[in-house]
Amino acid sequence: MIFFGPPGAGKGTQAKIISELLNIAHLSTGDILRKKLLEQDKLANELKVIMSSGNLVSDDILNSIVSLRLNKEASKGFILDGYPRTLKQSEFLNKFLLETSNSINYIFDIQINFETLKSRILKRSSEESRDDDKIEVIETRYNEYISSTQKVSEFYKEKYPDIFHEIDGSLQIQEITQKIRQILKFS
Ligand code: AMP
Numbered sequence: 001m002i003f004f005g006p007p008g009a010g011k012g013t014q015a016k017i018i019s020e021l022l023n024i025a026h027l028s029t030g031d032i033l034r035k036k037l038l039e040q041d042k043l044a045n046e047l048k049v050i051m052s053s054g055n056l057v058s059d060d061i062l063n064s065i066v067s068l069r070l071n072k073e074a075s076k077g078f079i080l081d082g083y084p085r086t087l088k089q090s091e092f093l094n095k096f097l098l099e100t101s102n103s104i105n106y107i108f109d110i111q112i113n114f115e116t117l118k119s120r121i122l123k124r125s126s127e128e129s130r131d132d133d134k135i136e137v138i139e140t141r142y143n144e145y146i147s148s149t150q151k152v153s154e155f156y157k158e159k160y161p162d163i164f165h166e167i168d169g170s171l172q173i174q175e176i177t178q179k180i181r182q183i184l185k186f187s
Contacts, residue, residue, distance in 0.1 A: 001024075001080070002106075003015045003079065003107075005110030006141075006145040008138075009110040011110050015081035024077045024078055025073040027081065032065055037051070043061075054144065055140065059086055059092070066093070085144075085148060087148075104163065105163060109157070109166045109167065111167065165183050
């Protein structure tokens, strides 16, 4: 399962809820990278600069992190949250899925406008104190989404129309979960 959506759309929240419901792994590349930051080595320092500015981390770093984790989870199924974010990452993922005889079963694209996500992210910044939840970084992250990741979700929408579901991200958390559960036929 893949979750798409701009930062603040609520994809992390929904991916967590659904992973617990289905008892499958929740792979949030943002969470994995934030954990890496705590290691305080050279890579962590490089990641900190990129992430706190709101830009995307390189495809090579992401693909190697993800392949390590996917190899562990491939047999049970998994939810991808925040990956793939570029066309290169989606090519890497497709190759991995082919090689391991896995397939994508559901794609959820949570849609939300910039004003709503700005206020949501500012609220989250007071709760989680993330370096990249600042007003000046939000715009960069949103623009990264529009310029890189939206192309990826469009690619999947065209390639897998039957399993691609657009969800209104302005709804309440429980309402979104309910919509997803209906699609999964898990109610
Ligand atoms: P997120 O928690 O998904 O909003 O991710 C936080 C930050 O981690 C992003 O702004 C990027 O700097 C980095 N990041 C997470 N996932 C990816 C990815 N798939 N490709 C590149 N950078 C990523």
